[in-house]
Amino acid sequence: MVDLSTKVSFALVPVAAVALFFSPAVVSAQSMTYKSAKAAGVIGEKPDGYLAVVNGGNADARRVVDSVNIKRKAKYTELASQKGVTVQEVALSTGCNLITKLQPGQKYMTPSGQWKSRDGSPPERDARCP
Amino acid sequence: MKKHNKMAGQYVSASLLVALFAVLPVSGCISLEAPDEPIVIELNINISQEVVYRLDNDAKALIDDNEDIF
16 A cells, blocks of 8 residues: 555656646745745746746735846856956856856846746847857 | 357357248148047948857847747
């Protein structure tokens, strides 16, 4: 009995993982984290190296975005002072890489301010990206 | 005496003319002096692009070292 239930629950793991990945509805207000919101396309990457809520979103998504953006800015500021460059330059350079690293289906903002999903093609990035 | 004066007058006016020609180019040079304020050429976009390119590896390392926020 124990063996059977263990097997069944293990068999359900990939199903649950797939469901979680493809369904934004699974990201409930209580459990919304940075990673789950990003995977679900609720929040996306901007060209300037910061996150934003895609198309309005909700209060929880905005809370996640604000919280992570503050931590990002602290890291950008640290690296900028180490390298003797501006925070904006570090942030933009990181943003270039973050958009490239997105998985298919995740959201990013184009330089013209339009939200797009990553797919197989190269993303539309800032002209200054390497 | 009169002749001598005339000669002297010619000499004076000629030397004045020479002095004038000697001074003219100098005063011309002075008028072309550079302004006190530094000449600022707007190169922000190019500088930024160069810096963004130079920071690429640091940005990649920053992302890898802080997976929880990137």
